[in-house]
C-alpha cells in the first residue's frame with residue numbers, strides 16, 4: 001500500500017470482508033487467462049470459505065494464487081467543495097479489503113460441514129433448517145456432493161481512504177459540506193472521517209456539553225448500549241422486547257448518540273422521517289448520571305438539524321412528562337389523551353404553516 005497511513009487494522013479489514021454481501025475473487029485459469037467471479041463467502045476459523053459444484057470452473061483454481069476483494073463507497077467528494085475552478089480535487093472516500101492466498105480444496109467432511117453451516121448462519125441467520133453436521137446421516141450425501149474451497153486469511157490488507165493525507169482544514173471543510181449536502185450516507189461518512197482523523201477537532205455541531213461528543217450515525221455495535229438506556233423506559237417496558245426495539249432503531253431514518261470523553265454511550269435518540277413533510281421522534285433518553293447537564297437538549301437539537309429530519313415540515317413526538325424540555329426546543333403541545341396510567345401529550349414542531357399529518 002502506497003500510503004501506510006490508510007492501512008486499517010487487521011480486525012477492521014476482516015470485519016469488512018466478513019460483512020460483505022458477496023465478494024469478488026480474481027485468479028487465473030489453466031490457460032493463463034484471467035478469471036473473475038462473484039462469490040458468497042463466509043469468514044470462519046481464519047479463512048474465507050466458498051462452495052460450488054465439483055464439476056464447475058472453480059475446480060481449476062485449486063493451487064493457484066487468488067485475490068478476494070470487497071469495497072464500500074463512503075462518499076463522493078466533488079471538486080468544487082475545495083477548489084472553485086479546477087476539477088482535480090474531485091475524489092471518493094472508501095473502505096476496501098483485499099486478501100491474497102492460494103486456493104485450497106477442503107476435503108475433510110467435518111470441516112466442510114462446519115463451513116457450510118457457517119455459510120447458512122451468515123446468509124440465512126433466521127435458521128429454519130437442521131444444523132449441517134457430518135454425523136447427521138441426512139447431510140452425508142449433500143456434504144460429500146458439494147465442493148468447498150478456502151483461502152487462508154494470512155495476507156489481508158484493509159485500505160481506509162478517508163483523507164488521512166489531506167490535513168485538518170480539508171477534513172473540516174469536507175465534514176461541513178457533507179452535513180450540508182446530507183445525502184442518506186453522508187452522516188456515516190462524517191463519522192468515519194472523524195474516526196480516521198482523530199487529531200481533527202470536532203465541528204461545533206458535534207460537540208456536546210462537558211467534553212461529551214455528538215454522533216450523527218453509529219454502526220450497530222452501539223445498539224446494546226442504546227437498548228440499556230431505553231428498554232426500561234415507560235414507553236417500551238412491558239410492550240416491546242429487545243428484538244423489537246433493535247429493529248425499530250435499525251429501521252429509523254436517523255439514530256444519533258452522545259458519548260462521554262471515553263467513548264461510552266450516554267444518550268440516544270432516533271427519528272422516522274419522510275424527509276419532507278413529516279417526521280416522528282422517539283426513544284430519546286439520557287443516562288441517569290448525565291441528566292440535567294444539557295446533553296439531551298444538545299442531542300435533540302442535532303437530531304432536528306440532521307439531514308434526514310431538517311427539511312421535514314412537521315416534527316412530532318409523544319411524552320408523559322418532558323413537555324417543558326421539548327417546549328424549549330421549539331415544540332408546542334398539540335393534544336393530550338389518557339393512556340391507561342398516564343396522560344400522553346403529543347407535541348409538534350411546525351416549520352411550515354398549513355401542514356397536516358396526512
Ligand SMILES: CC(C)(COP(=O)(O)OP(=O)(O)OC[C@H]1O[C@@H](n2cnc3c(N)ncnc32)[C@H](O)[C@@H]1OP(=O)(O)O)[C@@H](O)C(=O)NCCC(=O)NCCS
Nearest residue numbers: 284285286291292293294295296297318319321322324325
Ligand atoms: C428528558 C431527557 C431526555 C432530558 O435530557 P437531559 O439531558 O436531562 O436534559 P437537559 O439537561 O438537556 O435539559 C434541558 C432543559 O430541559 C429541562 N428538562 C430536562 N428534563 C425535563 C423533564 N423531564 N421535564 C421538564 N423539563 C426537563 C431541564 O431542566 C433543562 O432546563 P434548563 O436549561 O432551564 O436547565 C432526560 O431527562 C431523560 O432521559 N429522561 C428519561 C427519559 C425520558 O423521559 N425521555 C423523553 C421521552 S419523550
